[in-house]
Amino acid sequence: MRYEPDHKQQTRQRVLKAATRVIRAEGPHQMAVAKVMAKAGLTVGGFYAHFNSKDDLIAAAIDVMFDEARSRVMLETGARPPAEALGAYIDFYLSPAHRDARATGCPMPSLAADLPRLTRKARERFAAGVAGLRQRLGGQLALLGHADPDAEASSMIAELVGALSLARAEPDPAASDAILDRSNAALKRRFALEPRP
Secondary structure: OOOOOOHHHHHHHHHHHHHHHHHHHHOOOOOOHHHHHHHOOOOHHHHHHOOOOHHHHHHHHHHHHHHHHHHHHHHHHOOOOHHHHHHHHHHHHOOHHHHHOOOOOOHHHHHOOOHHHOOHHHHHHHHHHHHHHHHHHHHHHHHOOOOOHHHHHHHHHHHHHHHHHHHHHOOOHHHHHHHHHHHHHHHHHHOOOOOOO
C-alpha cells in the first residue's frame, strides 16, 4: 500500500494529539503507550517508528501543548491594545470553561506537579514553553510601561496557574467559581487592567 509523502508526519501528529489529551487527563506517569496509540487509532507496534521512548513522546507532547497554548494566547490577545489584550487573556484563563477543559486546556496546571520527576528534556521543553508565554505577556506589560515586565509576567503566570489549579481542585462549584473571580479581579487591579470609568 502506498502512502502520501506526509503520511508519517500526519501519523506522528495523531499520536502526539492523543498523547496531549492523555497526559492532561491522567498525568505523564500514568500515560500508557498502548492507550495513546489506541486513541490515535493505531497499534502499539507502530510506536517506535515515531518515538524512541515514552519519555521522547512526553517531551514532544509538551511542545505540542505549548504550541496550542501559544495559539490560544494569540487568539485572545490578537491586535487588541495591551490592557485589553491582557484582560481578555485573564478572562479566558480564569473562566469556568477553561477550568473544565482539562483535556485541552493550558498544560502548566496539568504538568507542574509532575515536572520534577520527568526527564531533563521534558523539563527543558516545559521551561521553554513557559518562557514563551512570559515573553508574550511581558511584551504587553512593557507596552503599558511596567518597570520590570519580565518579573511581572512571571508573577502573573504564577497566579493564573495557581488559581486555575485550586479552582480545579475545589469540589464545590460555587467556591471554585469564586477562586476564579477573585484572582481575575486581583490580577486586573494589580496590573491596572480594569476599564477606566
